[in-house]
Amino acid sequence: MRKVLVLGMTLVVAGTTAVGAPLTAATAAVPEATVAAAAFTGSPAVVARSLEQRTYAYGTDARQQLDAYWGTPKSGRQPAVLLLHGGYWLGGDKASWKTFAQKLSARGYAAFAANYRLSQQKRWPAQRNDSVAALAYIKRHAARFHLDPNRVVVIGASAGGQLATMLGTYGAGRNNVRGVVALSPVNSPYLAYLDGAKARARASQRKLRASVVQLIGCTPRPESAACWDRVQDVTPVNHVDKGDAPMLLMHSAGDFVPYEQSIALRDALTTAEIPVTLTKVKGSAHGATLLNDARVEKTVLNWVYAKTR
Numbered sequence: 001m002r003k004v005l006v007l008g009m010t011l012v013v014a015g016t017t018a019v020g021a022p023l024t025a026a027t028a029a030v031p032e033a034t035v036a037a038a039a040f041t042g043s044p045a046v047v048a049r050s051l052e053q054r055t056y057a058y059g060t061d062a063r064q065q066l067d068a069y070w071g072t073p074k075s076g077r078q079p080a081v082l083l084l085h086g087g088y089w090l091g092g093d094k095a096s097w098k099t100f101a102q103k104l105s106a107r108g109y110a111a112f113a114a115n116y117r118l119s120q121q122k123r124w125p126a127q128r129n130d131s132v133a134a135l136a137y138i139k140r141h142a143a144r145f146h147l148d149p150n151r152v153v154v155i156g157a158s159a160g161g162q163l164a165t166m167l168g169t170y171g172a173g174r175n176n177v178r179g180v181v182a183l184s185p186v187n188s189p190y191l192a193y194l195d196g197a198k199a200r201a202r203a204s205q206r207k208l209r210a211s212v213v214q215l216i217g218c219t220p221r222p223e224s225a226a227c228w229d230r231v232q233d234v235t236p237v238n239h240v241d242k243g244d245a246p247m248l249l250m251h252s253a254g255d256f257v258p259y260e261q262s263i264a265l266r267d268a269l270t271t272a273e274i275p276v277t278l279t280k281v282k283g284s285a286h287g288a289t290l291l292n293d294a295r296v297e298k299t300v301l302n303w304v305y306a307k308t309r
Helices: 093-104 126-140 161-170 191-197 201-215 225-234 259-270 287-292 294-307
Strands: 002-006 009-013 022-024 048-057 064-071 078-084 109-112 147-157 180-183 247-252 277-279
Touching: 022 064, 048 093, 064 078, 064 093, 078 093, 078 126, 078 161, 093 109, 093 180, 093 287, 109 126, 126 147, 147 287, 147 294, 161 180, 161 247, 161 259, 180 287, 191 201, 191 225, 191 259, 201 225, 247 259, 247 294, 259 277, 259 294, 287 294
Parallel strands: 078 109, 078 147, 147 180, 180 247, 247 277
Antiparallel strands: 002 009, 022 048, 048 064, 064 109
8 A cells, every 4th residue: 555645635545666059049824924025135246247048958859948048257156046937737938937037147147947848748747857857957057157056946936836846855856956936836736636626616727627637647536546646746745855955935815826735845844844935925916927026026036045145
């Protein structure tokens, strides 16, 4: 018998134990937070002489590309940020991060917005594999981008938030990244599946339910051991250990991916003594649109700065 942890519950089910050239230039309530509007505390200790933007392939598939935004430091190496887009694992594009990536590069970070193979092309774990590969590409070419491979943070939104928390928990997460910021992360795909079946489910929640089935390639039912293995693997909390990366998890009060999605992950990281903050902010913004609130943006920038200084 295998114990499968999903949503903070334990379910017992039966089961068996020359790429790289540039292409183009649970149960506890979380109080609703008022994000402090404190001024941005600082930027990395580098000054860019020029800013560049180019697209690179980190794999052979057309979706395995990333947009790089970076400057040449006056001295030393700069920290880096990997950005992962949302879109139900069915759509979305790296270009959606352009404005924020440019802001990061102007502040002294090398920023990278990555695409990944979508679920209608390849089911899980292709999306995780691509995220790992994009991160490895960045570190492998650290000299090209004048970055410190030991000071990388990942930021993801919605489906990309789930991929970001995966990078922080899968394998030796802390060896991979200094920290994870996840905006409206789908950290409990099974909970999303259940929420999408409720009578009052929003269209976005019904779509998310269908996208979970598409992602894992099966309908999650307790009697299907093989499918539960996939549910287990796609859920970040099931990969938590003491070697994971610190995390900042954010949902809005009216988010269609509610803060309940992240409670089990927060609790598991806390038990493993990994620094984690789960915040519910005012409004109903979702994913990267949370950053449209200047207070949220400052909170994220300050957190990233603190983890990469």
